[in-house]
Amino acid sequence: MSDDCCAVNLTPDETPKTVEMSFALKTGTGLCPACRTKGKKVDTITVKAMLNASLRDISPTGQYYFCKTPDCATVYFFADGSHSFTKDQLREPVHQKEPAAETVPVCYCFGHTPASIRAEIEATGESTVVDDVNTGIKAGQCACEVRNPQGSCCLGNVRAVMKEITQAQEMKTPA
Numbered sequence: 001m002s003d004d005c006c007a008v009n010l011t012p013d014e015t016p017k018t019v020e021m022s023f024a025l026k027t028g029t030g031l032c033p034a035c036r037t038k039g040k041k042v043d044t045i046t047v048k049a050m051l052n053a054s055l056r057d058i059s060p061t062g063q064y065y066f067c068k069t070p071d072c073a074t075v076y077f078f079a080d081g082s083h084s085f086t087k088d089q090l091r092e093p094v095h096q097k098e099p100a101a102e103t104v105p106v107c108y109c110f111g112h113t114p115a116s117i118r119a120e121i122e123a124t125g126e127s128t129v130v131d132d133v134n135t136g137i138k139a140g141q142c143a144c145e146v147r148n149p150q151g152s153c154c155l156g157n158v159r160a161v162m163k164e165i166t167q168a169q170e171m172k173t174p175a
């Protein structure tokens, strides 16, 4: 046996590259390839549910991320940056991408929009939207992973919309 036979099998470049690649496939940088902002991990089932294009472009394994930057058209991107999906390729308009659109849902399971939240606050001075969403969650009626483009519960976004509307009202009506 000579040293040469081992050298042939070693291919020193291969191992580190493979490890690096599979690491990138699993986690990636998490940075949106379009706006370079850190995305939020999202289950592949959410991407599958949201796309209006053929699912043949979907990678069945690996991590997808959700980009919530308002002025970035990319909604989902794959961990290794090899492909991404823009808002035009989705079945639903995305609340985070249309922050000024009053009729784009903020709660996708129970159909609350900034307009409906505002209408209730203007009519009654308060909002029951959080209670309604919580009641739905407790009843097992929510399906955030397949209805909400961000793939998770909407309550944080709902509270942010409520706060914005309430603050705008307070500025209009001096105490």
Ligand SMILES: [Zn+2]
Binding pocket: 032, 033, 034, 035, 036, 037, 067, 068, 069, 072, 073, 074
């Ligand atoms: Zn982005």
